[in-house]
Every structure is written in structure tokens, then in C-alpha cells.
């Protein structure tokens with residue numbers, strides 16, 4: 640069985656962070672593991688409190704996994720401060736895992752900040768170079784590339800600028816754009832386009848977490864990057880189509896193993912199952 644590690648924050652309401660990652664791993668038939676970087680008291684509407692785990696404890700958790708278990712892919716999510724980033728980067732340098740997918744989480748869907756804005760330089764200089772794939776959404780791509788993204792051409796310019804900062808592939812996600820949900824992958828040579836119709840729902844809590852974990856799972860299964868993204872796009876689209884009206888804010892997406900195994904072809908009604 641392939642083994643995939645998530646290094647991320649804990650979302651007690653279950654829709655994003657480590658919890659979304661582990662659900663996605665199970666749906667993809669990989670063995671999921673988790674290193675908790677921050678404990679976030681959040682729900683579908685707001686972030687109430689954040690407690691960062693100490694850098695020593697982050698490093699110990701990563702040691703505990705790597706000294707014992709071969710890791711086929713790593714997904715990295717919320718890294719709230721420079722100190723968390725440096726701890727994770729030290730361990731990436733030490734263990735040199737393959738298939739590292741980094742989602743540079745900055746805000747929750749409800750707009751609450753999850754990363755200290757002063758840490759952006761550390762994110763770029765210390766963490767980003769370890770990414771086999773970096774998966775910024777549009778606001779994150781704007782912050783990292785330092786350009787304004789207004790259209791597809793701007794997404795491509797940002798992808799190139801971010802690629803030049805040292806990651807091996809960049810996927811600029813268009814969930815925050817208007818119109819079709821278009822994501823653009825750049826591998827330093829070519830652009831690949833992944834497009835679906837926009838689904839009319841507010842229940843998109845955890846979409847970025849789920850998407851990056853699906854990609855990491857597919858890479859662990861041995862898929863080449865563009866195929867891993869293509870398949871993960873199908874997974875996240877179906878998970879959004881069947882997203883759940885849980886909570887008062889942005890509800891979570893739906894992870895359903897049979898949905899994936901059976902070619903994403905399910906008969907159940909949409910909404911709460």
C-alpha cells in the first residue's frame with residue numbers, strides 16, 4: 640500500500656486541513672499519516688483561535704514517521720509562521736521525500752488569516768524550493784508572484800514567475816475567479832489546462848486541501864504530474880458537486896470512496912447523504 644503524509648493544520652470542524660487530507664487519502668486507497676503543525680479552532684464560518692505546535696514537536700512528529708515508514712508522497716498545507724516553515728524545511732532537507740505537493744495556505748474560505756503575512760518571504764525562500772508541485776489559488780499566487788491576476792494570461796504569467804522561484808511545477812487554481820473553474824499547470828516548458836464548469840455552491844470549505852491531497856495520492860500511485868492533476872480535478876469537482884450543507888457558513892466537500900472507485904458515477908442525490 641502506498642503511504643502519504645500530510646503536514647498541515649487541524650480543522651476541528653472536519654472540512655479542511657488534516658481532516659480533509661486524511662479523508663482524501665482514504666478515498667484514494669493510500670495509507671494516510673499526519674503531522675499536525677497548528678491546531679485551529681475553526682468551523683464553516685470563522686476561525687476562533689490558533690495554537691501553533693512548537694517547532695521541536697513538529698520535527699519530532701516528522702522524525703517519528705520517517706524513521707519508521709517509507710513515504711511515497713507528502714502534502715504540505717497550513718504553515719502559520721516562519722518558525723513552523725523553518726522546522727518543516729529542515730526535515731524536508733534531511734529526509735528528501737519524493738512527490739512533495741505544497742499548498743501555500745494563507746486564508747480560510749471565510750477570509751480568516753491562517754498564515755502570518757510577514758512569513759511570506761520565508762515561504763518563498765525556505766519552503767517553496769522543496770515543492771515538486773506548488774498549488775496556490777489566485778490570491779496566493781498574487782501574493783507570491785507580486786502581480787495582480789485579472790485573467791488567464793495573468794495566471795500564466797504568475798505561474799512562470801513562481802516557477803522561476805524554484806519549484807518544479809506550479810498549479811495556479813482558479814476557484815476564486817469568475818466563470819469556469821480553470822486551473823493552469825506549468826512545468827517549466829508547457830502549460831496544461833484543467834477546466835470544469837463552475838458549480839453554484841457556497842460549500843467549498845477545504846477544496847484546496849482536498850485537491851492537493853488528491854494530487855499527492857495520485858503521484859504516490861505513480862501517475863505523471865499532469866495525469867495526477869487531471870484525475871484529482873475530477874475528484875475535487877465531484878466532491879464539490881456533492882458538497883454538504885453542514886454548518887452555517889461554507890460547508891465541506893464530500894469524500895466518498897465508492898464515488899471515486901466507480902468512476903465518479905454515483906446515483907445518490909446531491910447534498911446531505
Ligand SMILES: Nc1ncnc2c1ncn2[C@@H]1O[C@H](COP(=O)(O)OP(=O)(O)O)[C@@H](O)[C@H]1O
Nearest residue numbers: 776812813814815820821836837838846847850
Ligand atoms: N465553485 C466551484 N466549482 C467548480 N470548481 C471549483 C469551485 N470552487 C473551486 N473549484 C476548484 O476547486 C479546486 C480548489 O481551488 P480553490 O478553491 O481555488 O483553492 P483554495 O481552496 O486553495 O482556495 C480547483 O480545482 C478549483 O478550480
Ligand SMILES: Cc1ncc(COP(=O)(O)O)c(N)n1
Nearest residue numbers: 648655656747845846847848
Ligand atoms: C487547518 C486548515 N488548513 C487549511 C484551511 C484552508 O482550506 P481550503 O483553502 O482548502 O478551503 C483551513 N480552513 N484550515
